[in-house]
Amino acid sequence: MLGSIVQVNVSRGGVPKLPVLEALVGETGIDGDEVAHPEVHGGPERALCLFALERIEALAAEGHPIAAGTAGENVTIRGIDWDSVLPGSRLRLGPDVLVEVTRFTTPCTTIRGSFRDRDSNRIHHNLHPGWSRAYAMVIHGGTLRPGDTVELLEG
Template sequence: MGGTVAAVSSNSTYSFTKPNRDSITLIAGLGVEGDVHAGVTVKHRSRVQRDPSQPNLRQVHFIHEELFEEVRAAGFEVASGELGENVTTRGIDLLGLPKGTRLRLGDEAVVEVTGLRNPCAQIDGFQKGLLKQVVGRDGDGSVRFKAGIMSVVVAGGVVRPGDPVAVELPDGPHLPLEIV
């Protein structure tokens, strides 16, 4: 079970979007080298205001490229990095992964999935009406967050577009992802 890296992105300054790169380097326990959200403790501004000592469970943000196709059908144009993700994947049901799943990226890098991204109003600032596209409802009416998943870096390494992504499910009961 796996897929591929479609794009990688990072930004050293606070900005909603992140420019695509030829490669990014993941650093164990910190995140993406040079990215504004890298660190042991939280870096997201609203979380820092609440409690700057919280552990950073959002070191690397992933979005599945298939989401861009879905929102395109609704009239929105979104490209890799434009929703602030670090890694855009293809061929993996990221939202269906259980908490604790490990993703092997390329030859060395490994991340552990911590939870779902909490889509914020900045998404509508990027394109009006887009937030409604990335927060949907399941058949039973439950809210479904589709703006990607968050992870922490277990093993560092360089990640490039075209790298394989191997999925390693955790042992024991599979816990569904929640907002982190």
């Protein structure tokens, strides 16, 4: 299954994460990206946060003021069946980067501005399966750019 990277997003901590033209990805995430609460976000098992543009667009259609990067994801992708992105799934991002999904994210209050009722639980996996962002660890690093292909690899 092939998709593509829509945006690669970074911040100095917090949201929104803003798009960059390219980013170097290593074991602990994107060089230059910082997290506001490293005890909760980041580290090797939460090196990257991934989210599907299709979910963002559907949320916006519900009236939420969400856009790529405002939910804190590092990599906004499209064209992948988001229901198939589960813990243990591996994705190839661009020609070099290989990641493995480790868990669904728990929405944080810092992203509440992306929701019309300020309730970020709209993307909590336990309440709305298939609508969560996903954390991933980096198996092999490299450079990511918008437009790069994304491949959901077979088990």
